Amino acid sequence: MSDQAQIQKLIDDWRDALCARDLDRLMQNYAPDVLFFDAVPPYQHQGAAAYRASWEAMLPYLPPQLGSELREVDITISGDLALMHCLQRLINAETKEAATCGWVRVTVGYHRQQGNWRVIHEHVSVPFDPVTTQAAFIHELTAAE
């Protein structure tokens, strides 16, 4: 399988594991020292256990039938390093309505370690309006965004 296909599989596996609420499976592709900037506080989560805990705290707020949509996925790979960025949202898979905060910006760094690609860094965010300092959510993407 090509490096590109392997990274795509990690992206697909992440979605499938999250939508199945299977955090053991979700964590299989994370490096022990992953550094995570989440859309909500704290400023950073250091390590796989902290990454997992952030999802454990989030799961009760997510719809029972969970789906994930990705747009504009861009993957760059060289040597043992890969960089992906995209727009992503969680949805209620039954109603197709947005769950949580709508679209977020996602950046993920992957590093091949002992032959296996692992997530070493993840950055998820929503911009804020500088006048109101409110998070500037987007629930529907248009061509301009």
Place this chain on the structure above:
Amino acid sequence: MSDQAQIQKLIDDWRDALCARDLDRLMQNYAPDVLFFDAVPPYQHQGAAAYRASWEAMLPYLPPQLGSELREVDITISGDLALMHCLQRLINAETKEAATCGWVRVTVGYHRQQGNWRVIHEHVSVPFDPVTTQAAFIHELTAAE
């Protein structure tokens, strides 16, 4: 110069160019198709011209004597790809007070193109409080953050 030293130089050059308000110099290390997720809207800036325009819009709001502080800089390099993440803030270089919104989380992807490292992706953000949906600024970092 090692790859690590070259990436460190790009980080230093970015700071020096911004603090000198020299956008021509700032843009020298950006790929034409850089994709930028900024801390404020829009959701994404596509291309070097849009990245530059975002700084042109920002400069009038920054103190005359501008400084930049970085913490917890982490660089991973393999082949022609490099990934950096850190915490960063702009300051008034005279008073040492925080400018703008305090500390932000920064992720930068670099790609070597025709022998030169170029920024292909940059993601800057502040988390938001999920209860109030207000941006959760941090003006002083503590050991816990």
